[in-house]
Every structure is written in structure tokens, then in C-alpha cells.
Amino acid sequence: MFDFDATVLARIQFAFTISFHIIFPAITIGLATYLAVLEGLWLKTANQVYQQLYQFWSKIFAINFGMGVVSGIVMAYQFGTHWSAFSAFAGSVTGPLLTYEVLTAFFLEAGFLGVMLFGQQKVGRNLHFFATCMVATGTIISTFWILASNSWMQTPQGFEIVNNRVIPVDWFQIVFNPSFPYRLAHMTVAAFISSAFFVGASAAWHLLKGNDTPAIRKMLSMAMWMALIVAPLQAVIGDFHGLNTLEYQPVKVAAMEGHWRNEGDKPTPLILFAIPDMDAEKNHFSLEIPGLASLILKHDLNKQVPALTEYPAEDRPNVLLVFWSFRVMVGLGLLMIFAGLWSAYLRRKDKLYSNKHFLRFVLVLDPAGLIATLAGWFTTELGRQPWVIQGLMRTQDAVSSHSVNHLSISLGIFIVSYCGIFGVGYSYMMRLIRKGPDIAAKSH
Secondary structure (H helix, E strand, C coil): CCCCCCHHHHHHHHHHHHHHHHHHHHHHHHHHHHHHHHHHHHHHHCHHHHHHHHHHHHHHHHHHHHHHHHHHHHHHHHHHHHCHHHHHHHHHHHHHHHHHHHHHHHHEEEEEEEEHHHCCCCCCCHHHHHHHHHHHHHHHHEEEEHHHHHHHHCCCCCCCCCCCCCECCCCCHHHHHCHHHHHHHHHHHHHHHHHHHHHHHHHHHHCCCCCHHHHHHHHHHHHHHHHHHHHHHHHHHHHHHHCCCHHHCCHHHHHHHHHCCCCCCCCEEEEEEEEEECCCCCCCCEEECCCCCHHHHHEEEECCCCCCHHHHHHHHHHHHHHHHHHHHHHHHHHHHHHHHHHHHHHHHHCCCCHHHHHHHHHHHCHHHHHHHHHHHHHHHHHHHHCCCEEECCEEHHCCCCCCHHHHHHHHHHHHHCCCCCCCHHHHHHHHHHHHHCCCCCCCC
């Protein structure tokens, strides 16, 4: 299939399934917290608008949660089917971490989800609010364990290798590996941003259609407050994450920057635009700002950033993909920061709900958080290549012994099945959003 070998096809299949999967947790993490806040505000203020929003968004949450569970199970099975060598080598670390996620997070979510979705008229208000909070807590715990496992693959520690197997020796070091705190914060905030623009774009669509109700206005207001707070915060977290990556995975940062070589003692420029050429080891059509990469990554104009040519060619990731996926993430992040600041300006002018240019801009940014999240994951995972576990196991040594035909057929089946199944779920979710909460009670 397109002259790809088995390793590339296995990687494409895993990338396809995880790309589908990650969009659902990214929404459910943020929506679960949003629902807890809505119910808490309703209990405190008795304002029925909060209850209307809770009932509306709990339906959207349920759809995303269900699709996230289904796509997650399929993705997890690939560790055994397509990456059996990886599982045999590192399963004693990754297996328990994923088990802890099921035992703590998934059981917590599943145990209280029924009460949250169907028990509002059957249990007391405080118990129902507790169930909502437990579901929201479960989504964060799930993120904790998944990121612990993935971060260990980026910056492994707390183990020894015996008989070509990874043996855990210090679980605290394994879980709290050097990149874990930054990646956990980065992913959690990314989920909040994705949900904020998902909610905000839904409200903007209704306002542009003339559905100007108290519930719709509250949706937009809360979403834009969240965007104003967390989008700039994400930029700060990203800076710390970048410094951590520079320390432990410098070749990834070099690829993100498209930086091939240092010249003398000159500070490293920031490359805004380029087309990296891995064969020629240079960039085409490069647009640079002198010295800015040194200032951002080293916080010192007298220090240089490591260059790609300092590392063997076989240890470099795909520079073109890493370079541009990073810029997609950063570019969308800047647009979302701008949207938050614009909303604050319009709020002061009392035009937040009536400025059509702003509402259209928010509507266009509907998928921005999810696309930025995916671009960030691509940057992280592609930037680690050619390693599946940084410095320990190469990706080509982790794949199972399957034929190209087998993987081509399974990939095709996944593409058709996912587009069909999740397409139906997405269509139903969009139909609910178009209906909206309490659109009959127009405000004047």
C-alpha cells in the first residue's frame, strides 16, 4: 500500500486511531468540569439557566464519553496486536500504569456516570452534585495515568533492564518522570481550552442565528472567561514544557525549530517559516528573526540552541512534520489568546453578544482547540522518533511481525468503520447542539 513497509503502516494505524480517540477525552475532560461548575452554581444561586445548561451539555458529554470509551478500547488492543515487541519489552511498566487508570479513573467515572446522567430526579441534589464531581475527578485521574505512561516513554527512569526486559525498580520515579508534570498540565489545560471553544462556538452559532436567550448568553460568557484565563496560561506552561524538552530531548526541539546548524558563536534565530529539507540538511524559503530562539529557549542571547547536525541522521525525527505540526499548534494558540482578549474588550463595551465579527471568529475557532491538541501530540510523538521509548527501544524494533497486506487491510477497515460509526455519533451530537438549550425564551 503506497510502498509503505509494515512498521510505517502500523504507525499510521496507531496514529489514526489515537487521533480519533484523543478528541473525545479532550472534550469530556473539559465538559465534565464545566458540568460540575454549572451544577454548583445552580445549587448556590437557584438560577434555572445553569440547570438548563447542565441538562443540555450532559447529553453532549454522554455522547463524547461513549465514543471515547469505544475508541480507547480499540486503541489499547493495538499494543498487543501490532506492537507486541514493545509490550514484551516494556509491558511491566506500561501495563500496570494503564491498569491503574482503569481501576481508579474508569471505575470511578463508570460508577457515578449513571447517577449523573439519569439520577437527577431520583437522588438528592447534593448526592447528584457529588456524582458529577466524581465523574469530573475521574477524567482528571485518567489523564494522570495516561500521561504518566506516555511521559515515561519520553523520559524513562526508575527501571533496570534484565534479560532484555524493563524491570521497574522505583514506581515514584517512573510515574513522576522528568517530563510528566509539564505534559500533564499541558494536556489538561488543552482539554479545558478545547471545551471552552466548543461551548463558545455553539453559543456563537445560536447568536448569529438570532437565538438570543439567557442560556445561550451564559454559554458564551462562561466560555470566553475560560478562554481569557487558560489560553494565556497554556502559553506559559508551553514555555516550561519546551525548556524541559530542550533538556531531555534536544533533538526534538531542534526539529521543532528547524535548526540545522550553529554558526560560530551567533545566537540561534527563530525560524517563522521554512520548508525543511532532510536530505540537503537545510531549509528552503526560510523567514527568520535573528537571535530570538536563543532568547526564548535559553533565555540568554549568548547561548545557542542545539542543532540537528549535532546528531546522527538516523537519530533525527521527520523534521518537516515536526516543524509544521508545532507551528500549527502555536499559531492556533495565538488565535485563541486573541479571541479571549477580544472578548474582554467587547465585554467592557457591552458588545460581547452582538458583535457579529467576533461571533463569526469564535465560530471559526470551534475546532481550534482540538486541532491544536492533535498538532501538539503529533509534535510530541513524531519528535521522539526514531525511538518508541527514548534512548531504549527504536520503533522499528517494537512492531509485531505482520505482513504489509495484513496491515493494509486492517487500516482500511479501521478507516471505513471509524468514519461510519463516529460519523453517526458526530451527526447526532451536532443535531443536539443546533437545537440548543431553551431557545424559545428570547431575551430583550
